[in-house]
Amino acid sequence: NAGVTQTPKFRVLKTGQSMTLLCAQDMNHEYMYWYRQDPGMGLRLIHYSVGEGTTAKGEVPDGYNVSRLKKQNFLLGLESAAPSQTSVYFCASTSLGRNTGELFFGEGSRLTVL
Amino acid sequence: AQSVTQLGSHVSVSEGALVLLRCNYSSSVPPYLFWYVQYPNQGLQLLLKYTSAATLVKGINGFEAEFKKSETSFHLTKPSAHMSDAAEYFCAVRGTGGTSYGKLTFGQGTILTVHP
Numbered sequence: 001n002a003g004v005t006q007t008p009k010f011r012v013l014k015t016g017q018s019m020t021l022l023c024a025q026d027m028n029h030e031y032m033y034w035y036r037q038d039p040g041m042g043l044r045l046i047h048y049s050v051g052e053g054t055t056a057k058g059e060v061p062d063g064y065n066v067s068r069l070k071k072q073n074f075l076l077g078l079e080s081a082a083p084s085q086t087s088v089y090f091c092a093s094t095s096l097g098r099n100t101g102e103l104f105f106g107e108g109s110r111l112t113v114l
Numbered sequence: 115a116q117s118v119t120q121l122g123s124h125v126s127v128s129e130g131a132l133v134l135l136r137c138n139y140s141s142s143v144p145p146y147l148f149w150y151v152q153y154p155n156q157g158l159q160l161l162l163k164y165t166s167a168a169t170l171v172k173g174i175n176g177f178e179a180e181f182k183k184s185e186t187s188f189h190l191t192k193p194s195a196h197m198s199d200a201a202e203y204f205c206a207v208r209g210t211g212g213t214s215y216g217k218l219t220f221g222q223g224t225i226l227t228v229h230p
Contacts, residue, residue: 004157033217040123042204042220043158058217090157092218101146101208103218105157 002026006091006106013081013113021076021109023091031094032074033058033103034066036087043090049074081113116141116207120221128229133177133192135224137205140186146208147188148218149179153201161203164188175199200228 004025013019023032030051035043045058049068063085065077074093078085088110092103121136139145146165150158162173169181175198179190188205202225206218 035220040222042120042222043218044220045217048217092158101218102148102160102163103158105150105159107157108155 004091004093004104004106006089006109008109009107010110011112013078013111015082015113017081018077018079019081019111020078021089021091021111023074023076023093023106024072025074025091025093025104026072027093027095027104028071029093029095029104030071032068033092034064034074034076035090035092036060037090037108038087046076046089078111081111083113085111086113087111116145116219118205118207118219118221120203120205120224122224123222124225124227126227126229127195129197130194133190133195133199133226135190135203135205135226137179137188137190137221138186139188139205139207141207147179147181148206148208149173149177149188149190150204150206151175151201152204152223158204161190195226195228197228197230200226202226 007022033048034046037043044060047066049055052071055066067075088108091106117140119138148163149161152158162171164181172178177192202223205221
């Protein structure tokens with residue numbers, strides 16, 4: 001059981017380049033999330049999705065876009081990367097049937113923007 | 115809106131000593147509360163959760179947490195620290211209702227160091 005899988009795990013970009021992070025879950029979860037983790041700031045929500053074809057902004061959405069074309073996949077895009085987007089990105093998912101809202105996390109994608 | 119404050123960004127204990135990691139929350143409704151652990155270069159793993167049942171919650175690896183409504187606290191404890199407990203710990207509160215379902219708001223994290 002793979003759970004939540006993120007690709008790539010590491011990436012180095014130059015300022016202004018674009019890239020997409022892919023999150024895939026095999027648990028048939030309705031809700032999916034993208035967080036970023038920075039030292040001393042915990043995890044901050046970027047965007048989230050409550051179902052296929054729907055997305056919404058989280059706490060720090062600027063500079064990012066997302067898409068949820070398939071229920072199992074949630075893509076995070078950076079159109080023009082900036083050094084401030086150097087971070088570790090985590091995808092998470094949960095199910096409507098789990099009324100405790102426990103999130104299941106991927107192992108993270110470490111992005112460096114030079 | 116929910117919020118979480120973890121008191122102390124770094125906690126250092128000796129092996130065998132009591133571990134106490136502090137978490138205070140703010141929520142306008144009865145909260146669901148979580149503690150997650152993150153080992154180096156890994157994702158977050160659920161330690162335990164409070165979902166309005168028993169106020170003393172037992173988790174994995176010998177950790178437990180007590181929900182105290184009067185103090186708006188959910189502190190994490192372990193009677194005897196082990197070297198393998200060295201990690202970063204996050205307290206989180208769950209969003210309530212509608213599209214906030216499942217959204218977790220995290221504290222800043224506490225790095226636990228265990229000395230031999």
